[in-house]
Amino acid sequence: MKNNFWGLIWSSFNEIQGVLLGLLGFLGGIALIRYPFNTSIPLDLVIIVSFFTLLLIATLLSAVNTLLRQKQKLEAEVKQLQEVNQKLETEIKQRIIPKILRVQKDANNNIECLLEASDLFAIKSMISLYYTDEDDFERLIGVGSVQSINDKKRIQVVIDEPEITYQNILDKLANNDLKVMQQTRVSPSVIKKYNQP
Numbered sequence: 001m002k003n004n005f006w007g008l009i010w011s012s013f014n015e016i017q018g019v020l021l022g023l024l025g026f027l028g029g030i031a032l033i034r035y036p037f038n039t040s041i042p043l044d045l046v047i048i049v050s051f052f053t054l055l056l057i058a059t060l061l062s063a064v065n066t067l068l069r070q071k072q073k074l075e076a077e078v079k080q081l082q083e084v085n086q087k088l089e090t091e092i093k094q095r096i097i098p099k100i101l102r103v104q105k106d107a108n109n110n111i112e113c114l115l116e117a118s119d120l121f122a123i124k125s126m127i128s129l130y131y132t133d134e135d136d137f138e139r140l141i142g143v144g145s146v147q148s149i150n151d152k153k154r155i156q157v158v159i160d161e162p163e164i165t166y167q168n169i170l171d172k173l174a175n176n177d178l179k180v181m182q183q184t185r186v187s188p189s190v191i192k193k194y195n196q197p
Contacts, residue, residue: 096120097188098155100181103173110158111142111174115186117153121146126190127157131169132183141166141173143190157186 098116106112113129121127129142142159149155162170172180 097185100173100184100186101154103176103181105174106158108160110144110160111162111170112147112156112158113173113186115155115157118155118188120188121149121155121157123147123149125188128187128190129159130185130187131166131173131180132185138185139163139166139169141169141184 096118097120098118100113100115102114104112115121123146125146127144127146128140129144130138131141132138140163142162144157144159144161147156147158159170169180169184173184
C-alpha cells in the first residue's frame with residue numbers, strides 16, 4: 001500500500017479527493033482570469049495559491065492521521081508479540097536444564113538441591129550432578145534422585161551417591177557457594193555404570 005513516504009503522500013492526496021479539489025481550484029482561477037477584479041494582488045493568483053495550499057495542508061494532515069493509525073496498530077501488535085514472547089520464554093524455561101536455587105543437607109547428611117521448574121524431571125527419577133571447571137571440562141560429582149516437586153513446580157533433588165574425589169566442590173555446593181552453584185548442572189539422566197542392574 002504505502003511502502004515509502006511519497007506513496008503515503010499520494011494515497012493521502014487521493015483520500016482527501018485531492019484531484020477533485022485541485023480541479024475546482026484550477027477552474028476557479030481560470031474563471032477569475034476571465035472576469036478580473038481590480039486589486040493590487042491578482043485575486044485569481046490568491047485563490048489558486050490558497051486552493052493549492054489548502055490541498056497541501058489537507059494531504060499532509062491526512063498523511064499524519066494515517067501514520068498515527070499505523071503507529072497505534074503497530075504498538076498493539078508489538079504488545080501482543082511481547083505477550084507471546086513471554087509465554088514462549090516461560091515454556092522454554094520449563095523444558096531446559098534448571099538452575100540450582102538453594103542447597104542444604106538433609107538428616108542423613110546428603111546434599112539436597114532446590115531447582116527451578118522444568119518438565120524434564122519427574123518424582124523418583126534418577127539425576128546426575130555435573131560441575132564445569134575453569135577449563136570448561138564437566139566432572140560428574142554425584143548421582144541422586146528427584147524427591148519432590150512443589151506447588152510452584154520447583155524440583156527438590158537429593159544426592160545420595162556423591163563422588164568423593166570432588167568432596168571439596170560438594171562441600172562448597174552444600175554451603176551455597178554461588179560460583180559453584182552456577183557452574184553445577186543437574187541432568188535428568190544417569191551415566192551408564194549407575195544405570196545398569
